Amino acid sequence: MRNPFRSEADAFRFVWLTIGYFALIVIGAVISSWLGLAVFLVLTAAGIWLLVRRGEPETPVAQTPAESPAGEYRILVVANETVGGPELLSEIRTRSVGRKAVVLVVCPALNSPLRRWVSDEDEARAAAQARLDQSLASMHESGLDVGGEIGDGDPIQAIEDALRTFRPDELIISTHPVGRSQWLERGVVEKARERFALRVTHVVVDLDA
Amino acid sequence: MSAAAEAHEHHGPPPVHYSSRVSPSVLGMFLFIASEIMLFGAFFTVYFFDRVVNHGVGGHWPPDGFHRPAFVAGVNTLILVTSSFTMHWADTSIKKGNRAGLCAGMTLTFLLGLTFLLTQIIEYHRIGFNTSDTSFAATFFGLTGLHGVHVFVGLTILLVMTIRAFRGHFSPEHHHGIEIGGIYWHFVDVMWIVVYVTVYLL
Numbered sequence: 001m002r003n004p005f006r007s008e009a010d011a012f013r014f015v016w017l018t019i020g021y022f023a024l025i026v027i028g029a030v031i032s033s034w035l036g037l038a039v040f041l042v043l044t045a046a047g048i049w050l051l052v053r054r055g056e057p058e059t060p061v062a063q064t065p066a067e068s069p070a071g072e073y074r075i076l077v078v079a080n081e082t083v084g085g086p087e088l089l090s091e092i093r094t095r096s097v098g099r100k101a102v103v104l105v106v107c108p109a110l111n112s113p114l115r116r117w118v119s120d121e122d123e124a125r126a127a128a129q130a131r132l133d134q135s136l137a138s139m140h141e142s143g144l145d146v147g148g149e150i151g152d153g154d155p156i157q158a159i160e161d162a163l164r165t166f167r168p169d170e171l172i173i174s175t176h177p178v179g180r181s182q183w184l185e186r187g188v189v190e191k192a193r194e195r196f197a198l199r200v201t202h203v204v205v206d207l208d209a
Numbered sequence: 210m211s212a213a214a215e216a217h218e219h220h221g222p223p224p225v226h227y228s229s230r231v232s233p234s235v236l237g238m239f240l241f242i243a244s245e246i247m248l249f250g251a252f253f254t255v256y257f258f259d260r261v262v263n264h265g266v267g268g269h270w271p272p273d274g275f276h277r278p279a280f281v282a283g284v285n286t287l288i289l290v291t292s293s294f295t296m297h298w299a300d301t302s303i304k305k306g307n308r309a310g311l312c313a314g315m316t317l318t319f320l321l322g323l324t325f326l327l328t329q330i331i332e333y334h335r336i337g338f339n340t341s342d343t344s345f346a347a348t349f350f351g352l353t354g355l356h357g358v359h360v361f362v363g364l365t366i367l368l369v370m371t372i373r374a375f376r377g378h379f380s381p382e383h384h385h386g387i388e389i390g391g392i393y394w395h396f397v398d399v400m401w402i403v404v405y406v407t408v409y410l411l
Contacts, residue, residue: 007388007392008296008297008300008387008388008391008395009297009300010392010394011391011395011396012293012296012300012391012395014395014399015290015395015398015399015402016294018399018402018403019290019402022402022406023404025406026406026410026411029410029411036411060233204226
């Protein structure tokens with residue numbers, strides 16, 4: 001549901017709607033009590049229907065980041081606990097052989113649903129930042145042109161947010177092996193392949209190996 | 210500087226960290242509206258309960274001997290609705306960089322709000338019954354008084370906004386204070402329309 005008081009202009013429009021709503025009810029009630037009740041029921045039902053209808057997902061606004069320069073290969077990496085995994089580093093290094101690769105690593109700040117809902121994300125972000133810093137340091141040592149940022153707790157949302165400012169040629173999603181990965185259980189890789197018009201690569205990192 | 214780092218270069222303090230799904234301002238506004246609905250809802254529940262119970266006893270609402278000053282309150286309603294227009298004018302003016310319009314709009318909004326509150330206080334003195342005179346009187350003063358408190362809070366906010374406007378604060382890019390104050394004032398207006406229709410007309 002969309003907040004009807006999101007801006008002053010929205011609230012002003014709501015004042016108008018309220019005046020119209022009650023004016024019709026009063027006119028109906030003056031003619032007949034039952035008519036007033038009927039107008040109230042019809043208008044209230046119409047209002048709820050409109051609110052629910054407006055709550056449907058809006059069409060995303062297309063924002064196109066700058067094109068990558070010719071000869072540059074841009075990689076968006078989404079990883080959380082596996083962000084420093086050797087398999088992931090190896091995949092990135094493979095892609096940077098013989099060309100300039102620019103890498104953006106997004107580390108979603110995983111959080112509990114309750115903490116997420118009340119925006120209590122400090123701890124989750126701090127943990128994700130620590131993992132990201134460690135990973136970036138090792139990638140820099142390997143000579144990679146790499147940047148990083150913390151993303152939304154939902155990996156699909158984090159990818160979508162990153163795509164607003166970074167236009168990659170490839171998306172790499174790094175997860176634990178099957179059976180230990182919550183992202184695989186939730187079908188994150190499949191959803192990303194369905195949703196984004198990008199080459200999507202799934203890298204499995206087994207930290208216990 | 211690397212290309213990736215350059216693409217994400219950021220000046221000033223770090224960006225606010227919050228989920229892109231539930232922003233604190235939206236959540237805060239939802240919680241505020243929810244709490245206000247519960248507060249007014251409790252008073253309306255008492256009012257309607259009283260009305261349903263007592264309507265069956267005497268067959269009249271309001272009870273015999275009580276008169277609701279619907280005309281004066283109607284004029285007061287027009288004053289408050291007009292103040293919403295002037296508030297919107299002030300907000301639109303600052304968005305267009307019209308400082309004179311902002312100052313005039315804020316001053317008019319404050320004066321109209323003050324007129325509404327003073328009229329209500331005068332009405333209380335002349336209405337002819339008091340809070341202890343039957344449950345109707347208690348719920349009448351409860352509902353209109355609760356709204357009056359909201360108007361008083363709104364006037365305080367408007368006063369601060371008006372002083373800031375005259376001191377040169379706010380700009381087309383930065384006028385968050387006007388937006389938030391305006392939202393609150395329109396909310397007060399909406400609540401009065403509900404109170405007026407329920408208590409004075411129906």
